[in-house]
Amino acid sequence: MSAPGTLYGLGVGPGDPELLTLKALRILKAAPVIAYPAPDHGTSFARAIVEGYLTGAQEEIAIVVPMRTERFPAAAIYDEAAARIGDRLAAGQDVAVFCEGDPFFYGSFMYLFERLSGRFPVEIVPGVSSVMAATAASHRPLAARNDILTVIPGPLDDDALRQRIEASDAFAIMKLGRHFGRVKALLGAMNLTDACAYCERVTLPEERIMPLADVTGDAPYFSMILGYRGAEPGIRDAVIQRRETAQ
């Protein structure tokens, strides 16, 4: 019996293939088997990010998850994927699973991890999160000194959102999708619209970054709102003013 392979959870970053880490690149090139989430129609975003780095000789396991937003992942899908991946690991092959952004930051990799980590060696390679990428793209520091930063999923109800926003200096609201209009209205009612930036498909060619006030229409799943309501706005105001002066 050969030694088992290692399960790698590779953060592949927010979208720009150049935001892959050197470590993720090394591991993904060396893995004989790769796996990634894929929608039932269309291409896998995680695979698309790293497509240019694939060797062409790797076995591919697409984990097809129906793209119904916020649908709780069907256990059967991950059971089956874990079984297929487990077969390769048991045979001594390493398997690299591609994860958009970071594997353990709202990632579906955890569903494989919980099924396989007790039986096989696992290594998680952290990735650049979309929160940091959106912050970089919007040219505003996210958290400074003793700021409290809260990451809040958009599907929460208004009361929960309001309470968490009020307790933060900076906040990132993720998973907007069909909740965008409601969240935007809430921020308006809280008088925070002008403190917010809207960031969509960050680091991709179709990236959109703009003041929240300027957004009309819907938002895709891969969008977020960054907001700043700290007690120390001096730096941020200065930053925004300087940036506007430069344009």
Place this chain on the structure above:
Amino acid sequence: MSAPGTLYGLGVGPGDPELLTLKALRILKAAPVIAYPAPDHGTSFARAIVEGYLTGAQEEIAIVVPMRTERFPAAAIYDEAAARIGDRLAAGQDVAVFCEGDPFFYGSFMYLFERLSGRFPVEIVPGVSSVMAATAASHRPLAARNDILTVIPGPLDDDALRQRIEASDAFAIMKLGRHFGRVKALLGAMNLTDACAYCERVTLPEERIMPLADVTGDAPYFSMILGYRGAEPGIRDAVIQRRETAQ
């Protein structure tokens, strides 16, 4: 007059040189001038991370900041550094500033950014944050589904800490240093010790990851506590159990 150079804020990740992104590596190798924070005694951590990638032909600007934890950065230090860097940018040279982790996530790069972004082109390259690296190293998913994640600076007082922790499903307490004992006692009083992992110098050879309950003594500045108190502990319990089974 030549076109001005670009100021790059490069996230160099949490410590492992392999966690640099391909983009940061490309830019740091091409930049004629590099800059980084440095303590008044000892070596620069940000520079040490990327030391193996430096060309040897680059002008280096060390921004010497006295290493008194939580000391508010002296404006004069950044005024002077911005002036030196601004001279190079005005002369048409690109300047790459190395930032531990991510540039805009509790990073001192913002002090240069606010001084220079109005006058010169700026590009921020996001990096792998120590929060994601600690999560990966501790083998626990950080945030799942509709979890609320709060990043909380350790220097906050007990009431503020308690309030923010209670409003979160998962939390990361950063900047522990001399506040570690107090924060640990607070978590104990909240009955959360067993829900917390302690992570120190993640991704470096001297990395330490352990249950918070097992930590004795002090903690360095580069340490953090990850805690999980969500209403949906099922997955996390399973993960932890499986991991323990495997050891």
